[in-house]
Amino acid sequence: xxxxxxxxxxxxxxxxxxxxxxxxxxxxxxxxxxxxxxxxxxxxxxxxxxxxxxxxxxxxxxxxxxxxxxxxxxxxxxxxxxxxxxxxxxxxxxxxxxxxxxxxxxxxxxxxxxxxxxxxxxxxxxxxxxxxxxxxxxxxxxxxxxxxxxxxxxxxxxxxxxxxxxxxxxxxxxxxxxxxxxxxxxxxxxxxxxxxxxxxxxxxxxxxxxxxxxxxxxxxxxxxxxxxxxxxxxxxxxxxxxxxxxx
Amino acid sequence: xxxxxxxxxxxxxxxxxxxxxxxxxxxxxxxxxxxxxxxxxxxxxxxxxxxxxxxxxxxxxxxxxxxxxxxxxxxxxxxxxxxxxxxxxxxxxxxxxxxxxxxxxxxxxxxxxxxxxxxxxxxxxxxxxxxxxxxxxxxxxxxxxxxxxxxxxxxxxxxxxxxxxxxxxxxxxxxxxxxxxxxxxxxxxxxxxxxxxxxxxxxxxxxxxxxxxxxxxxxxxxxxxxxxxxxxxxxxxxxxxxxxxxxxxxxxxxxxxxxxxxxxxxxxxxxxxxxxxxxxxxxxxxxxxxxxxxxxxxxxxxxxxxxxxxxxxxxxxxxxxxxxxxxxxxxxxxxxxxxxxxxxxxxxxxxxxxxxxxxxxxxxxxxxxxxxxxxxxxxxxxxxxxxxxxxxxxxxxxxxxxxxxxxxxxxxxxxxxxxxxxxxxxxxxxxxxxxxxxxxxxxxxxxxxxxxxxxxxxxxxxxxxxxxxxxxxxxxxxxxxxxxxxxxxxxxxxxxxxxxxxxxxxxxxxxxxxxxxxxxxxxxxxxxxxxxxxxxxxxxxxxxxxxxxxxxxxxxxxxxxxxxxxxxxxxxxxxxxxxxxxxxxxxxxxxxxxxxxxxxxxx
Ligand SMILES: Cc1cc2nc3c(=O)[nH]c(=O)nc-3n(C[C@H](O)[C@H](O)[C@H](O)COP(=O)(O)OP(=O)(O)OC[C@H]3O[C@@H](n4cnc5c(N)ncnc54)[C@H](O)[C@@H]3O)c2cc1C
Ligand code: SF4
Ligand code: SF4
Ligand code: FES
Numbered sequence: 081x082x083x084x085x086x087x088x089x090x091x092x093x094x095x096x097x098x099x100x101x102x103x104x105x106x107x108x109x110x111x112x113x114x115x116x117x118x119x120x121x122x123x124x125x126x127x128x129x130x131x132x133x134x135x136x137x138x139x140x141x142x143x144x145x146x147x148x149x150x151x152x153x154x155x156x157x158x159x160x161x162x163x164x165x166x167x168x169x170x171x172x173x174x175x176x177x178x179x180x181x182x183x184x185x186x187x188x189x190x191x192x193x194x195x196x197x198x199x200x201x202x203x204x205x206x207x208x209x210x211x212x213x214x215x216x217x218x219x220x221x222x223x224x225x226x227x228x229x230x231x232x233x234x235x236x237x238x239x240x241x242x243x244x245x246x247x248x249x250x251x252x253x254x255x256x257x258x259x260x261x262x263x264x265x266x267x268x269x270x271x272x273x274x275x276x277x278x279x280x281x282x283x284x285x286x287x288x289x290x291x292x293x294x295x296x297x298x299x300x301x302x303x304x305x306x307x308x309x310x311x312x313x314x315x316x317x318x319x320x321x322x323x324x325x326x327x
Numbered sequence: 328x329x330x331x332x333x334x335x336x337x338x339x340x341x342x343x344x345x346x347x348x349x350x351x352x353x354x355x356x357x358x359x360x361x362x363x364x365x366x367x368x369x370x371x372x373x374x375x376x377x378x379x380x381x382x383x384x385x386x387x388x389x390x391x392x393x394x395x396x397x398x399x400x401x402x403x404x405x406x407x408x409x410x411x412x413x414x415x416x417x418x419x420x421x422x423x424x425x426x427x428x429x430x431x432x433x434x435x436x437x438x439x440x441x442x443x444x445x446x447x448x449x450x451x452x453x454x455x456x457x458x459x460x461x462x463x464x465x466x467x468x469x470x471x472x473x474x475x476x477x478x479x480x481x482x483x484x485x486x487x488x489x490x491x492x493x494x495x496x497x498x499x500x501x502x503x504x505x506x507x508x509x510x511x512x513x514x515x516x517x518x519x520x521x522x523x524x525x526x527x528x529x530x531x532x533x534x535x536x537x538x539x540x541x542x543x544x545x546x547x548x549x550x551x552x553x554x555x556x557x558x559x560x561x562x563x564x565x566x567x568x569x570x571x572x573x574x575x576x577x578x579x580x581x582x583x584x585x586x587x588x589x590x591x592x593x594x595x596x597x598x599x600x601x602x603x604x605x606x607x608x609x610x611x612x613x614x615x616x617x618x619x620x621x622x623x624x625x626x627x628x629x630x631x632x633x634x635x636x637x638x639x640x641x642x643x644x645x646x647x648x649x650x651x652x653x654x655x656x657x658x659x660x661x662x663x664x665x666x667x668x669x670x671x672x673x674x675x676x677x678x679x680x681x682x683x684x685x686x687x688x689x690x691x692x693x694x695x696x697x698x699x700x701x702x703x704x705x706x707x708x709x710x711x712x713x714x715x716x717x718x719x720x721x722x723x724x725x726x727x728x729x730x731x732x733x734x735x736x737x738x739x740x741x742x743x744x745x746x747x748x749x750x751x752x753x754x755x756x757x758x759x760x761x762x763x764x765x766x767x768x769x770x771x772x773x774x775x776x777x778x779x780x781x782x783x784x785x786x787x788x789x790x791x792x793x794x795x796x797x798x799x800x801x802x803x804x805x806x807x808x809x810x811x812x813x814x815x816x817x818x819x820x821x822x823x824x825x826x827x828x829x830x831x832x833x834x835x836x837x838x839x840x841x842x843x844x845x846x847x848x849x850x851x852x853x854x855x856x857x858x859x860x861x862x863x864x865x866x867x868x869x870x871x872x873x874x875x876x877x878x879x880x881x882x883x884x885x886x887x888x889x890x891x892x893x894x895x896x897x898x899x900x901x902x903x904x905x906x907x908x909x910x911x912x913x914x915x916x917x918x919x920x921x922x923x924x925x926x927x928x929x930x
Contacts, residue, residue, distance in 0.1 A: 092846065108570020108691065120799035124850025125843030129367070131536040134576050134686055136465065137371045153689050176507050177847040184484075187369065187476075195477045196432035207426055209441030215434050219459065222434055222466060226370055261432065 081105065084156065086114060088126065089168035092177045098166065099123075105156055112140050112151035115167060115179070127178040135292055138227030142179050143168045148229040148290045170232040183228055189247050193255055194271065198263040214262045221257035221301060223293040224250065230287035230297060236280045247276040249287035249297050256301035259308065269312045278306055331511045331779070336362035336481065337766040338759070339501060339516035341488050342543065344372035345464075345751030346731025346758070347522030348471035349424075353759025354520075355478045359766050362514060363475075364483040364503060366538050370472050373524050373536060373732075374751065377464025378579035378682065380446055380456030381748035383421035387442040389625060392453040394418040398922070399929040401746060403605065404450040404635050405710075405739020406879045407894055408556070411918050412717035413737040417746070417753050424752035425457050433470040435459055447584040447621060449633040450743040452609065454623070461579050461682045467748055486512060488542065489855060490782050491519065491550040491727070494772030498550055498726040502782045506852065509845030511783060515774065517766035520720075520758050521547055521713060521729040526560075526863045528856075530706035530814070531806040534566055534577040540856040541863035543733035547713045548862055552722040554900045555913070556711035556735045557863070558870035559880040561742055562815045564639035566705025568657035573690050575705040578660065578683060580744045582700075583632040585679050586621040587662040588614075589643070590699065591651035597658075598631035601642060606634055618668060637741045637879050640704040644815055647703070657703035663696055672696065704815055708747065709863075710738040710880060711870070714899060720758035726765065726772075730758035740879020788839075789854040795840030798854035805832055805860060813868050818885045822872045829865050836861065866900045869910050873898050 082105040087098040101122055103114040112130055119126045131137040133152045140151040145159060145166055159165055173181040202208045230249040236242050247255075255272060258264055272278045281302055288297045295301070337359035340351045347363060355361045365372060384397040397418035402409055429435065429443065435457050436444040445454045459466040476482075485506040492500040492513070500515040523543030527535025548554055565578040583589075591597050602610050610631050611617040617630025632639065643658050653659055662680070666672035673696040677684050680695070687693045687700060712735035713722050720728045731751045738746065789798070812825040836858065841851035876890035877883050896912040903909040918926075 106571050109572045110690070113572045119849055120797075120803075124797065124799065124841065124853075125846075125848040127847035127849065129371075131367055131371050131373075131538065132376045133536070133573070134376070134682075135689070136462070136682065137375045137536075139367065139371050155689070180507075180847055183368065187484075190473070191476050195473065198430060198432070201430075206430075207442065208429065210434075210437055211441050212437040212444075215437060218434050219436075222459075222469065223462065225375075225465065258432075261434070264432075 084114065085164040086118065087164045087166045088115070088118070088178070090126070090178055091175070093175050100164065109156045110152055111144055111154045111156065111165070111167065114156070115151060127176070127180045129180055136225060138225030141170055141227045141229050141232065143170060148232045150227060150229070150292050153292060170228065172232045172234070172238040173228070185243055186226070186228055186231065186250065189251050190254065192275070193251060193258070194266050194268050196258055196261065196264055197266040199265050208263055210262045217300065218257050218261050220295055221253050223295060224253055225293060226250065227292060229290045229292065233286045233290050235284065235286070242277070242280060245277045246280045249281070249302065251276070252278060252281070252305060253295060253297055253301045256305050259305065269309050272305060273309050273313060278302070278309060331513050333513045333515060334362060334483070335515045335771065336360045337516065338362070338518050338520065338762045339364070339514050340520045340522060341501060342372070342522035342524060342731070342733070343369055343482070344374035344522060344524055344731060345467055345471060345748060346755040347372075347520070348468065348475050349752050349755030350520050350522055350730055350759035350762070351480045352471065352475050352478055353756045354763040355480050357760060357763035359763045361480045362483060362516065363480050364486045364488060364514070366485065366487045368484050369482055370468055372468065373538065374464045374468045374748070376536075376577070377467070377748055378461040378577065379448055379581040379584065380458030380463045380745050381421070381425060381467065381752070382448065382451060382455045382743065382745035383425040383457055383749050384418060384455060385422045385425065385443060385445065385457065387438055388445045388623070389453040392455060395925045396452050396929055397421070397455065399926055400451055401737070401743060402739070402926060403930060404741050404743040406741060406889070407739065408878065408897060408915060409739030410717055410736030411922055413754070415922060416717060417737050417750055420753045421749040424749065424756065428467065428470050428752070431470050431474040433466050435466070446581065447629065447633065448744040449580055449583070449639070450635045451745065456745040458581070460678070461581050461680050463748065487852065487855070488546060489786055491546050492774045492778055493550060494774060496725055497772060498724055499772035500774055502779060504786065507847050509848065509851065511786070513774070513779065515771050517769050517771055518726050518728060518762040520762050521727065521733050522731045522755065522758070523733045525732045526709050526860070527706045528802070529805065529809050529860050529864045529867070531810040532566065532575040533706040534563060534575055535706070540859050542856070542859045543729065544712055544866070545859035545862040547722060547724070547727065547729065548866070548900070548902055550724055550727065551902060552724045552727060553714040554712060554735070554866055555714045555897045556739070556870070557709070557866040557900055558874050558898065559710035559738070559740050560706065560867065561636055561708040561710060561880050562640045562704040563707035564636055564643055564704055565660055565702040567691065568653070568701050568703045569655040570691060576686070576690070577705065577707065578700060578702050579680070582660060582662050582680060582683060584621065585662065585676070586618060586665045587632065587660055588630070588664065589632050589639070590659045590661055591646045592653060593651055597646050597651070598634070598639065598642060602631055602634065603638060610634065635741050636744065637882070640815060641882060643704060653701045655701055657701040659699040660702045661699035663698060708732065708742055710740065710742055711735050711867070718757065719761035720754055721761060726769070728758045728762045730754040740881065786855060789841035789851055790845070792838050792840040795838040796835050798839050798841070798850055798857060801832060801835055801839060801857055802853060802860065805864060809864055813864070813871060816882055816884050817871055818883065819872060822868050825868050826865070829861060829868065833861055865908055869908060870898045870900060873910055873912070
């Protein structure tokens with residue numbers, strides 16, 4: 081049986097190091113299988129998160145050979161065969177232990193975004209009518225599995241640590257899903273400009289590249305949101321109309 | 328007790344899948360303070376993995392559908408040992424619960440006239456499953472989560488409950504640890520709701536995650552509650568079988584709902600060979616009619632691939648045993664063939680089954696729009712669980728409620744696909760409502776220190792057995808044994824062997840050893856979960872031995888037929904005075920005349 085060497089980050093917020101482990105490689109195996117094999121046989125206290133094993137829950141995010149990925153969807157045969165494979169935790173969040181990071185910030189950010197507020201029902205029985213065409217875009221955004229890999233690669237968070245000011249691509253997608261929801265009546269554009277600082281995003285598209293759900297984060301969510309913000313606050317004509325209305 | 332932080336709530340909900348979240352939302356809306364604990368992060372519970380949809384007789388696609396038909400389908404699917412009152416409430420209330428999700432922001436796939444679209448699924452007479460492609464569970468959990476975070480619910484993520492705490496007969500709290508540092512926590516509550524999901528990790532081949540260790544079943548059992556129907560486990564007919572590392576991962580029934588067919592190595596559609604009498608007049612007898620059904624022809628009957636899961640799983644086992652299986656011990660599931668019927672088949676498959684397309688492409692290098700998949704049965708769901716009152720979801724222990732997969736009754740001997748997600752909503756809501764009511768009528772009770780110190784000592788034992796057994800190894804041995812001896816096809820002889828095996832595993836567990844320190848330590852977590860896995864495995868085995876017949880999820884090679892007498896009882900398991908597991912049969916109450924009549928007319 082083929083063996084592969086894994087260099088897995090072991091440590092906590094105080095420090096740590098890469099440790100080497102050998103794993104037996106079976107056909108079709110993914111990195112998560114190897115990590116769990118190592119946990120089961122060699123390192124019972126190796127901390128990692130996983131649930132679905134099929135790219136549906138977004139628990140097993142890590143950096144594999146330096147690239148942010150889901151461990152359960154990264155097949156061994158996509159990685160170079162004769163070199164050790166490095167597995168380390170996401171970098172944009174504080175480390176808890178080994179491959180487990182403290183992602184609680186994300187949950188706090190979401191709470192601050194104004195919730196869904198539907199218009200009055202369309203039909204007497206309290207239901208709404210929406211065509212499939214009208215919901216396609218929002219359904220794309222709602223595929224998000226909250227793996228936070230996009231947050232991990234966004235330089236505003238990863239390198240500049242603007243967690244206090246910038247909500248990151250995941251929550252721009254979330255805001256877009258609400259703003260473009262055919263039934264929603266809330267306005268979040270002011271918050272997007274001032275609280276979420278959507279302006280910090282300079283459209284590098286790194287987030288889109290890592291999204292395991294292939295959500296076109298930048299083109300479909302962020303850019304249209306930016307345009308809406310511009311229309312609302314900077315477009316001279318709208319501004320004029322607003323000033324006039326205020327009177 | 329003073330050494331450990333105490334968290335006080337009116338209602339404590341254990342589990343944040345669909346059932347737990349829905350319960351927490353309801354209790355909170357009733358104006359009581361709610362705590363919600365879960366082993367993983369919020370939004371990662373099993374519910375997120377559900378694919379095909381949630382069953383509710385809204386009648387958007389076929390207006391002949393109504394609660395009576397749904398009720399009848401559920402009872403027939405459960406082979407009439409269901410709690411009929413639960414089946415009735417579920418069928419009546421599911422439509423409102425689904426519409427409520429839309430009001431909270433869920434975005435279902437739409438019909439041409441802009442309503443919630445519904446799809447066909449096994450055992451459902453009409454297209455009934457509200458869905459979002461094949462990621463309905465994600466839509467559901469996210470909607471509940473995003474609604475719930477604005478309801479003032481206190482969420483405790485990555486906290487595992489080890490034991491319930493009692494004041495006399497009544498449950499008044501829970502003893503838990505947080506995973507990051509292994510610190511113990513005490514929760515005090517006037518009412519506790521269990522919504523902990525399933526037990527799939529008792530088996531080797533399963534669609535369940537590490538969380539499915541039957542904690543709620545076992546917590547309830549240890550606190551004196553009754554479990555019923557534990558012999559009924561659903562082996563989903565279509566799990567992935569290749570490559571080896573993905574064995575067990577689910578392939579949604581939606582594939583068959585969209586026209587996918589099952590074939591053996593000879594290319595034969597073997598499902599036509601054995602159609603049970605109960606379903607003869609509802610099932611197509613030729614491929615063309617079956618295809619028409621999947622395309623919405625109201626006069627066509629459903630293809631045999633959409634018979635109930637227990638039956639389809641057994642037919643697959645039969646084909647494999649007879650040497651007509653695929654190279655890796657499964658059979659073929661083919662959706663690619665629909666290109667003979669649809670010019671845009673490839674697009675259609677990708678649109679309707681995006682995550683299946685993705686899953687096979689990435690995990691098996693296989694394009695399902697071009698080639699058939701290899702599939703075989705996987706342990707999926709447990710019909711059995713905590714015995715509850717149908718209306719209130721109260722267990723047999725005061726102060727303790729249960730909802731979702733860990734509760735029992737609605738499904739009887741076999742669950743219809745899609746009935747779980749709607750069950751979570753209907754009975755999650757009811758559990759929340761009645762737990763809140765109970766909390767308003769009762770005080771917090773007292774928890775004596777000795778209960779807590781005993782749990783602390785027990786929980787730390789794996790650190791005091793240096794050089795002892797590896798918990799992962801014990802878990803693996805248990806899984807192999809249950810798979811071999813208490814699996815899809817059962818005999819008394821093998822199950823007696825399993826009971827002996829369980830006794831041995833308990834002895835090994837007493838000497839289980841955790842490596843490393845207490846910080847986020849999976850070996851320790853696994854060691855503690857094992858107690859629950861052994862409890863549920865024993866309950867499953869005992870009940871399966873006692874039911875000397877074949878019905879739904881239980882197939883006995885030594886008693887291959889259904890026996891009328893067993894159709895009148897459920898088996899209940901409870902902890903005896905000396906700590907041993909006691910089993911008894913409880914008669915199923917007489918069905919009211921109006922429900923009987925519905926079944927006679929529609930069944
Ligand atoms: C792959 C897959 C696909 C499915 N597809 C469908 C479908 O299409 N339609 C359908 O109706 N059903 C489907 N099912 C079944 C359905 O998804 C489950 O039955 C249902 O989601 C269970 O929900 P629940 O709320 O009862 O529990 P879960 O969603 O399993 O949640 C359990 C919760 O309890 C917590 N918990 C457990 N133990 C403890 C403890 N000791 N301490 C603290 N917290 C604890 C967990 O952390 C988790 O939050 C599917 C199941 C699988 C696995
Ligand atoms: S496109 Fe914007 S949000 Fe995405 S990674 Fe670049 S800066 Fe961050
Ligand atoms: S948008 Fe994509 S990358 Fe970001 S959290 Fe969601 S699924 Fe993950
Ligand atoms: S384990 Fe669920 S996404 Fe990897």
